Amino acid sequence: MKWVRAVCLLSIALPAIGDGQPGDAEFKSLYGARRWTELREALKVHGGPAFYRGTVAAVFNDDRRAERLLQSVIASAPHSDEAYEAYEWLAHIYLRTGRYRQWVADLEARWKAFPNKSELKDEQTAAAGFRGLPDQIAGKFQPSILHHEPGKIFIPMSINKNPVTYFFDTGAWVNCMSESEAKRLGLAIHDSDGTLTTGTAAKIGFRTAVAPEVVVGGAHFNNVTFAVFRDDQEPWVDLPAGRRGLIGIPVILGLRSLGWSQDGTVEIGMKSGSAGGRGSNLFFDDDHLVIEAELGRRKILATLDTGAQTTDLYENFAKEFANLVSEAGKKDTTEVRGVGNAESFDSITLPELKLNLGYLDVALRPAHVILKQLGATCCDGNFGMDLLKQGRAFRIDFSAMRLDLDPRD
Numbered sequence: 443m444k445w446v447r448a449v450c451l452l453s454i455a456l457p458a459i460g461d462g463q464p465g466d467a468e469f470k471s472l473y474g475a476r477r478w479t480e481l482r483e484a485l486k487v488h489g490g491p492a493f494y495r496g497t498v499a500a501v502f503n504d505d506r507r508a509e510r511l512l513q514s515v516i517a518s519a520p521h522s523d524e525a526y527e528a529y530e531w532l533a534h535i536y537l538r539t540g541r542y543r544q545w546v547a548d549l550e551a552r553w554k555a556f557p558n559k560s561e562l563k564d565e566q567t568a569a570a571g572f573r574g575l576p577d578q579i580a581g582k583f584q585p586s587i588l589h590h591e592p593g594k595i596f597i598p599m600s601i602n603k604n605p606v607t608y609f610f611d612t613g614a615w616v617n618c619m620s621e622s623e624a625k626r627l628g629l630a631i632h633d634s635d636g637t638l639t640t641g642t643a644a645k646i647g648f649r650t651a652v653a654p655e656v657v658v659g660g661a662h663f664n665n666v667t668f669a670v671f672r673d674d675q676e677p678w679v680d681l682p683a684g685r686r687g688l689i690g691i692p693v694i695l696g697l698r699s700l701g702w703s704q705d706g707t708v709e710i711g712m713k714s715g716s717a718g719g720r721g722s723n724l725f726f727d728d729d730h731l732v733i734e735a736e737l738g739r740r741k742i743l744a745t746l747d748t749g750a751q752t753t754d755l756y757e758n759f760a761k762e763f764a765n766l767v768s769e770a771g772k773k774d775t776t777e778v779r780g781v782g783n784a785e786s787f788d789s790i791t792l793p794e795l796k797l798n799l800g801y802l803d804v805a806l807r808p809a810h811v812i813l814k815q816l817g818a819t820c821c822d823g824n825f826g827m828d829l830l831k832q833g834r835a836f837r838i839d840f841s842a843m844r845l846d847l848d849p850r851d
Contacts (some may be wrong), residue, residue, distance in 0.1 A: 451745050469494045476820050478502070479734070480723050482665045493524040500531040500842050501725045503695075508535060518593045526556055534729060538615060540578030540667060540692030545569070554719060575650060576665040580696045584660030585711035590702070595748055595827065596685060597708050599658040601627050601666075607685050610700065611749030612838070613824070614690030615729050617668045620678035623686040624651040624670050631670050638669060644785070647672075658689070661697050665829015688749065691731065695840055702748075703835035704850075722843040730818040733825060733845055736798040737763070746838075746845065749827030753806055754778065757815040760790065760821040767792070767811060776810045787812045799825065800847035804832040 465488040472481040473494060478501045485495055496511030512528040519525055529552035549569050553562055588597050595609045602625050608619075611815035616638065622629050627747065629651035637645040648669040656666040668687070678686040693698060701709035723734045724746065733746040742759070754776065760767050771790035778785055795809035806829070817824050830836045833847035 443447055456494055462555040465490060476727060478727070479722070491524075492518075496528065500535055501727070502722060502728065503840055505535050505539065508532075520555055526552065526559070534726065537729060538691050538726065539619075539695060540749060541586070542572045542575035542667060543577045544651050546573055558649065568636065571634040571638075571648060571650070572611050572667075574632075575667050576652060578666050578692055578696075579664040581662035581664055582660075583662065583696075583698070583711060585709070585713075586659030586661070588708045588710065589706055590708055590799060592706060593704075593806055593831070595702065599656065599689070601653045601656050602629075603655070605684070606687060608687040608689055609749065610694055610748070611688045611690050612694060612731050613745060613747030613749045614688055615692075617666060617688065617690045617693055619651070619668045619670060619687035620673045620675075620681075621649075622673045622683065623678075624668065626683055627653070627764055629653060629668070639766075656689075656693065658693065658697060661710060663693060663696055666693065676784065696834055699837060699839045700842065701835060701837035702830075704831070705835075709837075718842060720846070723800070724838070724845055727818055727820050730821070732818065732821060733799070735800075735825070737795070742797070742823075744823040744825040745821050747824050748830065750824055752828045753809070753823060753826045754816070754820065755795075755811040755823035758819075760811050760813060762822060771811065774810065776812050778812070778816065787814050787816075789813055797829070797831055799838060800833070801846040802833050802847035802849055804829050804847070 443612075457841075465484070468484055468488075469481060469490050472478075474485060478498065481494065482498045482502065484490070492511045493515045496508050496515060499505075499508035499511060508625050509532065512532050515522075515528040516525045529548055532548050533545055533552075536542070536548055546569050549565055551560075553565070556562075560585055589598050596607045597610060598605065598607050600606065606623075606627075623629065632650050634647070634649050639648055648671055651668050651670050651749060653668065654664060655667045656663040666827075671678065673686070698711045699709070699713075701712060702850065725732055725734075730745045731747075732743055735742050735744065738763075744753075744755075768788050769794050774789045774791040775786045776789040776791075778787060790809065790811040792809040793807070795806040797806070829848065832850075834850045835848045837846045838844075839846075
């Protein structure tokens with residue numbers, strides 16, 4: 443079951459990026475196919491234009507470098523196809539880091555430079571709910587260890603010095619809480635004209651509240667925006683006061699790394715041990731955190747979603763692994779829950795699917811393949827906690843952009 447995926451999506455229209463120096467055709471092809479790991483490796487070998495280097499930096503969470511390179515692209519050719527795309531990648535950075543004032547300013551600059559683009563009205567609608575919101579600020583930071591209940595992803599934190607216990611959701615692109623929770627914490631709730639996309643791909647309205655101070659262990663944040671939903675909506679309806687909230691990617695990224703263990707601890711900001719030759723297996727694609735796993739000798743891409751209790755596979759998987767699905771699958775229906783609603787979809791159920799995730803062999807028993815593409819267009823599914831809990835612990839390192847699962851003893 444997916445508790446909540448609150449995501450504000452911007453659609454990218456891939457323009458024809460022109461060829462230039464030798465190697466540009468390869469970069470253009472890899473960019474158009476969204477083969478980010480291969481594009482990064484090609485740039486290491488050949489160097490390349492600032493646009494592609496900035497894109498790769500944005501995809502792999504090197505935000506400072508990405509901003510510098512992408513802003514240089516806009517400055518050098520403000521009405522070019524590359525500039526149009528550079529604005530888009532900057533928007534993704536500002537959105538996932540909770541810098542809503544910068545996000546809206548970036549979009550407005552793009553609309554002014556490209557007033558005749560067909561995406562303009564949709565983007566203005568998407569931005570409506572975030573106008574007037576401040577930029578989230580990361581304050582002092584110290585690595586820390588927190589404690590969680592056995593098997594749970596709820597962790598202790600404070601909002602304006604009030605203790606709360608919220609869950610962490612890597613599938614949520616905004617922080618969220620219920621209406622009663624915002625009132626209990628003394629936060630002003632503001633009406634909004636925006637909508638967010640839930641785990642069922644439905645659109646739902648929301649209001650907003652800004653917390654002046656949020657502290658998670660040794661990580662301090664100011665001006666933290668929360669999307670506010672009714673208490674009778676998922677996932678708050680069955681949760682008590684003090685637990686009706688979640689921290690999404692804007693706060694989670696500020697934790698630098700997050701390590702959850704079956705022993706009841708959550709490590710925040712700890713330096714990773716030796717990678718042992720392991721490279722990155724995470725990247726950002728549009729407004730999704732994507733994990734690269736393996737099914738046999740084939741790679742499989744999925745969104746990494748700690749807010750999902752179970753894993754779902756999507757239409758892309760059914761197409762890419764058509765023989766497997768037709769030979770071993772049985773027709774079924776699968777329910778997916780998002781904020782405010784639940785919806786059942788036609789699906790195929792496989793008795794077992796063995797994967798390598800985070801450098802550990804894991805298995806889905808059974809595996810549900812929904813016959814609709816609900817998630818990111820590049821992905822075969824949405825990986826939830828049922829897979830992550832198969833290790834003794836898991837660690838998400840946002841500097842290395844790597845997920846590691848530790849084997850059980």
